[in-house]
Amino acid sequence: MVKYSSLDLKPGFIFKQYHVLVKLTVAILVIGLAFHLFYSSTSSTTNNENDTTLGVDSTVTDVTASVRAKDGDDELPTTTAIDSVEIQETPIQKQILQKEKCDLSVGEWIPDPSGPMYTYESCNVISYHQNCMKNGRPDSGFLYWRWKPRDCELPRFNAVKFLDSMRNKHWAFVGDSISRNHLQSLYCLLSKVEAANEVDHDNYNDEGYRDRRWHFPSHNFTLSVIWSPFLVKAVYSFVDMNGVSTEEIQLYLDEPDKKWTDQYMSFDYMVISAGKWFMRSATYYENGEIVGCHYCPGKNLTEYGLDNGYRKAIKLVLDFITSSNHNASVFYRSISSEHFVNGNWDSGGTCDQTSPSREGELSLGVIDEMLPNVELEAFVNLKSAEYSGKRETLKVLNITELSLLRPDGHPGPYRSYHPFAKDNNATVQYDCIPGPIDSWSDLVLEMVMNG
Ligand SMILES: *[C@@H]1O[C@H](CO)[C@@H](O)[C@H](O)[C@H]1NC(C)=O
Ligand SMILES: *[C@@H]1O[C@H](CO)[C@@H](O)[C@H](O)[C@H]1NC(C)=O
Ligand SMILES: *[C@@H]1O[C@H](CO)[C@@H](O)[C@H](O)[C@H]1NC(C)=O
Ligand SMILES: *[C@@H]1O[C@H](CO)[C@@H](O)[C@H](O)[C@H]1NC(C)=O
Ligand SMILES: *[C@@H]1O[C@H](CO)[C@@H](O)[C@H](O)[C@H]1NC(C)=O
Ligand SMILES: *[C@@H]1O[C@H](CO)[C@@H](O)[C@H](O)[C@H]1NC(C)=O
Numbered sequence: 170m171v172k173y174s175s176l177d178l179k180p181g182f183i184f185k186q187y188h189v190l191v192k193l194t195v196a197i198l199v200i201g202l203a204f205h206l207f208y209s210s211t212s213s214t215t216n217n218e219n220d221t222t223l224g225v226d227s228t229v230t231d232v233t234a235s236v237r238a239k240d241g242d243d244e245l246p247t248t249t250a251i252d253s254v255e256i257q258e259t260p261i262q263k264q265i266l267q268k269e270k271c272d273l274s275v276g277e278w279i280p281d282p283s284g285p286m287y288t289y290e291s292c293n294v295i296s297y298h299q300n301c302m303k304n305g306r307p308d309s310g311f312l313y314w315r316w317k318p319r320d321c322e323l324p325r326f327n328a329v330k331f332l333d334s335m336r337n338k339h340w341a342f343v344g345d346s347i348s349r350n351h352l353q354s355l356y357c358l359l360s361k362v363e364a365a366n367e368v369d370h371d372n373y374n375d376e377g378y379r380d381r382r383w384h385f386p387s388h389n390f391t392l393s394v395i396w397s398p399f400l401v402k403a404v405y406s407f408v409d410m411n412g413v414s415t416e417e418i419q420l421y422l423d424e425p426d427k428k429w430t431d432q433y434m435s436f437d438y439m440v441i442s443a444g445k446w447f448m449r450s451a452t453y454y455e456n457g458e459i460v461g462c463h464y465c466p467g468k469n470l471t472e473y474g475l476d477n478g479y480r481k482a483i484k485l486v487l488d489f490i491t492s493s494n495h496n497a498s499v500f501y502r503s504i505s506s507e508h509f510v511n512g513n514w515d516s517g518g519t520c521d522q523t524s525p526s527r528e529g530e531l532s533l534g535v536i537d538e539m540l541p542n543v544e545l546e547a548f549v550n551l552k553s554a555e556y557s558g559k560r561e562t563l564k565v566l567n568i569t570e571l572s573l574l575r576p577d578g579h580p581g582p583y584r585s586y587h588p589f590a591k592d593n594n595a596t597v598q599y600d601c602i603p604g605p606i607d608s609w610s611d612l613v614l615e616m617v618m619n620g
Contacts, residue, residue, distance in 0.1 A: 271321035273612050274567035278525040278574055278605075281315035285603035286326065292357035292602070298584040299350060301601035306583040308523045311601070316571050316608045326610045328362040332388045334617065338437040339391040343429045345398035347505055348442050349379070350599045352394045354606045355613075356383065363387055380428075393436075397426045398446040401482045418451035422460070422481040425489045434495045440566060440613070442502035443482060444540045445598065447475040476539045483547040490563060500566040500613065501548070504540045507598055508576035522576045525605075531573055541569050564616060568609050578605035 289295055289303045302309065316323055342352040356365070365383035368391070379396035402421035429441070450464040453473045461473030483501075490499055508520050508531070548565050572578075584596040600606035 271318055273318045273321075273323060273615065274570055275528075276316060276318040276323075276571070277528060278314040278571070279317045281313055281325075283313075283325075285312050285607060286328070287357045287361050287603060289602070292353075292360055294353050294356050294360075295602045296349070296353065296599075298596060299353070299580060299599050299602045299604075301580045301583045301604070304580070304583040306580070306601065310523055311525075311575075311577040311605070312603055314525055314605070316611060323611050323615055326358050326607065326614055328359050330618075331610075331614050332359060332362055332385060332390060335388060335390045335438075337389045339393065339435055340438040340440075341393040341395055341429070341432070341436045342440050343395045343397050343400070344440075344442040344502070345396075345444075345446055347445065347598060348440065348502070349394055349396075350602070350606055351440065351502070351609050352392070354600075354602050354604075355610050356392065357602060358607060358610055359385065359392075365392065393432075395429050395432065397428045398443060399482060400426055400429070400441065400443045400486050402426050403451075417465075418449055419454060420451050420478060421454045421457075422478060423455050423485065425485050430489060433489075433493060433497065436495075436497045438498045438500070438617075440500045440502050441486060442504070444479060444504040444544075447479045447482070447540070451478070453478055476543050479540055480543045480547065483543065487547065487551060487563070496562055498617070499563045500616065501544075501563065502566040502609070503544050503569045505568060505572040505598075505600075508579065520576055520579050520581045524577055526574045526576060528570075528574065531576065544569075566609070566612060566616065568612065571608065572600075572605070575600070575605040 289300050295303075297304070315325060342348045342355075359365070363385045365385045368382040368384050380394065382391065382393040384391050399420055402424040403418060403426065404421075405418040429439075433439070447463070450462070452462045452465065452470065453460050459470065462468060462470040463473055463475045463478060465472075486501075490497075508522075544565070551563060578600045580596045580599060580601050583601070
């Protein structure tokens with residue numbers, strides 16, 4: 170009943186005439202009744218949501234039935250609806266606070282009939298090759314799931330709350346195209362609340378959204394994406410959308426990429442990530458000298474190991490952040506998984522699953538396993554004395570497991586036509602937007618709010 174005042178029932182108009190007391194009494198009774206009805210229905214929702222068997226034992230067919238009912242209905246949650254979600258979730262958040270440490274990285278995907286908070290039609294920044302529904306993906310059941318950490322509830326993203334807590338702040342996404350994928354998902358979530366203006370379009374004018382910046386005027390919130398796929402200094406020439414580089418990559422493992430370090434002082438928050446690009450053929454340098462290479466047959470150079478390359482890069486990033494006298498809240502986003510079966514992107518690999526997997530059903534590929542181990546090792550070190558003092562500002566946004574369980578979230582063949590691609594190769598690196606990647610921001614908001 171304490172939450173009473175947070176309900177937007179605006180009883181003020183009742184006071185304007187005679188019999189104030191009588192009317193007030195009636196009003197209180199009516200509102201009380203309304204609240205009682207509202208509360209009992211929301212609390213039963215909460216119980217259901219708490220109950221992980223919701224819709225799980227009622228089969229996937231039930232989920233698609235509710236999906237079908239929603240098809241052709243573009244109505245998405247409005248601000249008011251989001252507010253009422255917040256009211257429902259208050260007890261859950263208390264629960265989270267009570268549980269000292271809930272590991273958000275382990276859990277399962279549970280059916281969520283409420284579906285995505287936006288559509289491709291409501292959002293104008295979705296890269297074509299991630300715009301699955303626009304590209305004709307026929308099934309939409311993959312949109313009706315949410316991540317449920319094993320030991321707690323994770324509230325769904327609340328754009329109003331996010332923007333309110335980001336007043337006058339600057340948030341940057343630094344990394345490769347998966348970082349951009351996440352940025353676009355967050356942008357779409359926020360754009361249901363406030364339309365953003367693109368900043369410095371001339372300076373940031375590029376088709377691929379590599380470096381862009383937006384401003385949300387009524388919150389004075391700035392959102393940037395910065396292309397830095399290795400996080401360290403890299404010299405390479407044009408790389409097409411399929412990641413095919415026409416010239417060899419040179420990586421300087423002891424120099425952080427100025428693309429992001431030069432702007433770091435202006436960030437209040439940063440989501441930084443890398444990994445995938447270390448799989449490419451590259452020559453590695455330290456102190457300006459070649460120290461080895463990765464995958465360079467015919468070049469009489471020692472194999473340095475992509476894991477060693479990635480390890481150096483993470484260390485460099487952590488050293489930079491912890492030695493800077495600027496305090497930004499940094500989320501290091503762990504690696505996401507790819508899910509090809511029967512081949513790879515260039516050998517007819519497919520991914521046509523239409524619902525999530527369960528824990529233990531899938532395992533990471535050899536390379537996909539190597540990189541998470543490098544990350545784990547780096548962040549175990551982070552807890553050591555070496556980085557004391559900056560622990561509060563540096564956190565791991567661990568989406569590895571939740572992304573592993575979503576082979577159904579990728580565009581697969583519902584990607585763009587691209588002039589550089591000879592065939593229509595399936596895409597499994599990115600998630601569809603909307604898609605499971607929206608849940609990454611559920612974690613982000615939770616970590617911003619509750620540490
Ligand atoms: C909700 O979940 C908590 C722990 O996750 C459990 O202790 C509690 O009994 C559950 N409540 C209901 C109504 O299922
Ligand atoms: C808007 O936010 C920026 C930081 O991102 C700050 O420097 C600036 O003073 C803010 N402007 C206003 C009008 O508050
Ligand atoms: C490869 O490099 C090693 C040492 O740098 C040298 O001894 C060897 O002759 C080289 N082999 C070829 C084929 O160039
Ligand atoms: C950064 O945060 C630490 C710990 O909260 C604090 O001691 C330090 O003064 C802060 N530095 C700046 C530049 O704000
Ligand atoms: C995918 O791309 C590769 C390299 O561009 C090409 O050889 C292959 O035929 C393509 N198609 C499929 C279905 O893998
Ligand atoms: C991320 O979470 C998974 C599942 O809990 C864990 O196996 C992995 O080591 C974590 N990675 C990091 C960098 O903490």
